[in-house]
Amino acid sequence: MNRARWMILLTALAVGCGSEPADDGGDETTTGDETETDVEVVRETGPTADVGARAVAEMAPTEGNSVSGTVIFMQGDDGLQVSVDLTGLEAGTVHGFHVHETGDCSAPDGTSAGGHYNPEGHDHALPDSAPRHAGDMGNVTADDDGNVQTTLEFSNISLGGPNPVEGRGLILHASPDDGGQPTGNAGARIACGVITLDGETTAAPTAEAEAAAAPAPAAAPAAPARRRSAAAAEEDEMAP
Numbered sequence: 086m087n088r089a090r091w092m093i094l095l096t097a098l099a100v101g102c103g104s105e106p107a108d109d110g111g112d113e114t115t116t117g118d119e120t121e122t123d124v125e126v127v128r129e130t131g132p133t134a135d136v137g138a139r140a141v142a143e144m145a146p147t148e149g150n151s152v153s154g155t156v157i158f159m160q161g162d163d164g165l166q167v168s169v170d171l172t173g174l175e176a177g178t179v180h181g182f183h184v185h186e187t188g189d190c191s192a193p194d195g196t197s198a199g200g201h202y203n204p205e206g207h208d209h210a211l212p213d214s215a216p217r218h219a220g221d222m223g224n225v226t227a228d229d230d231g232n233v234q235t236t237l238e239f240s241n242i243s244l245g246g247p248n249p250v251e252g253r254g255l256i257l258h259a260s261p262d263d264g265g266q267p268t269g270n271a272g273a274r275i276a277c278g279v280i281t282l283d284g285e286t287t288a289a290p291t292a293e294a295e296a297a298a299a300p301a302p303a304a305a306p307a308a309p310a311r312r313r314s315a316a317a318a319e320e321d322e323m324a325p
């Protein structure tokens with residue numbers, strides 16, 4: 086069924102770009118720019134993501150911090166559900182929360198995770214707007230006990246499909262993400278985890294693995310020229 090829907094989507098794109106609302110339920114298609122709209126449609130999650138897949142990021146505090154917990158990623162038909170369970174924050178505080186480029190939390194300050202995961206080369210933004218970095222998950226807020234227990238949902242990232250997050254780094258910041266450039270002014274990295282598929286130990290995906298994971302159509306009208314280098318993203322992240 087998924088394959089059939091994908092073929093219909095492809096046909097619609099090939100025959101009449103823009104004449105059909107070839108929207109499979111995502112939330113990223115209303116930019117007003119026809120070209121951008123088509124790009125977003127091609128990157129819809131549902132038909133090609135690994136529905137049912139699950140990944141876990143065990144969040145550990147960076148040096149001098151005390152927040153820890155578990156974040157579970159579950160791939161559904163229409164998006165990726167992200168269940169956040171953290172403890173050790175100050176009551177009522179708001180913290181930027183992003184997928185970063187590299188699944189490496191070895192640096193004491195978490196900088197080994199690199200810059201924001203941004204394979205589409207967009208500007209940074211909060212999740213209520215598009216386009217944005219694929220890894221822009223906005224903020225989470227601690228309750229009166231300093232815990233975070235919430236579930237977020239995203240259609241622009243996936244497990245095993247477009248903008249795959251498995252093998253990437255997950256970072257919680259000291260300060261709120263205010264949506265500003267280049268990375269939201271969210272400050273220091275206070276917790277870091279590697280998004281790991283259940284039952285596997287994954288490293289950051291290689292270019293070959295990424296190419297294999299991406300569906301053929303995603304390579305067609307869009308990506309390569311707009312792809313930003315990891316190095317450029319990292320430079321941004323290092324900026325104050």
Ligand SMILES: [Cu+2]
Pocket residue numbers: 181182183184185201256258271
């Ligand atoms: Cu971040």
